[in-house]
Amino acid sequence: MPSLQNTQQAVFEGEKFVKNAKDAIDQTVKDEEDLYIWENQLAAIDEFLADTEDMEDDGDLEEVRAQARECKEELEACIAEFFGDPVDAEDKETSIAALLDVGRQLIEEAEEVMDKQPDREDLDEHANEIETSLIGLKQWLADSEPYHDEHEFMAAARSDIKMTVDALEHKLDETVKAWKSYVEEMEDD
Numbered sequence: 001m002p003s004l005q006n007t008q009q010a011v012f013e014g015e016k017f018v019k020n021a022k023d024a025i026d027q028t029v030k031d032e033e034d035l036y037i038w039e040n041q042l043a044a045i046d047e048f049l050a051d052t053e054d055m056e057d058d059g060d061l062e063e064v065r066a067q068a069r070e071c072k073e074e075l076e077a078c079i080a081e082f083f084g085d086p087v088d089a090e091d092k093e094t095s096i097a098a099l100l101d102v103g104r105q106l107i108e109e110a111e112e113v114m115d116k117q118p119d120r121e122d123l124d125e126h127a128n129e130i131e132t133s134l135i136g137l138k139q140w141l142a143d144s145e146p147y148h149d150e151h152e153f154m155a156a157a158r159s160d161i162k163m164t165v166d167a168l169e170h171k172l173d174e175t176v177k178a179w180k181s182y183v184e185e186m187e188d189d
Contacts, residue, residue: 007061010052014064017041017048021071029082038082042075043135050138050165053145072142096151099144103157106136110164114171123179130172137165 024041045068052065110133118126141161147154 007055007058010048010055011060011064014048014052014061014068017044018064018067018071021045021068021075025071025074025078029078035079035082038075038078042072042079043139045072045075046139046142047135049145050141053141092147092150096147096154099140099147100151100153100157103140103144103161106133106140107160107164109133110137110168114167120178120182123175123182127172127175127179130168130175134165134168134172137161137168141165 021041021044024037027037029035029037048068049065049072052061055061113126113129113133116126116129141158144154144158144161148158149155
């Protein structure tokens, strides 16, 4: 996903994500190999929601974010239905407790990824691990956003997750630069 520099760009990108998600929802998924059709769009929507949550809004962004949230719910329902899982509405306290628990686990996993010191030839694999961790954290932010002011611990957890996302994005930039340097050195030899 491109780095969103301003609200206008966020609205433009968000409209594309919503259109792509709606197109994916309309597609028929017959087996697990085709689930990526929905899962990729869900990941893009989660990242968009997480990246635009704190942006200044002139009204248009709020509308696109609401559409993205609707698409997120539809995609999650499609995936649950594919697996034969009914989409039950959990009570708010159960949802919050589960999110807080998952948030702690995601932070621990992200810290493990950040603490790794891979060999130079393994930097590309490490970058993939970082990206995977970022996807999980951004999904958590998108899932927890509706509860951001529902529980005293949720605000703290969301702040911790956002700091972890920032740290991981910094680590990813460093890792990619180191990988590119390694590749250039290998090509020069």
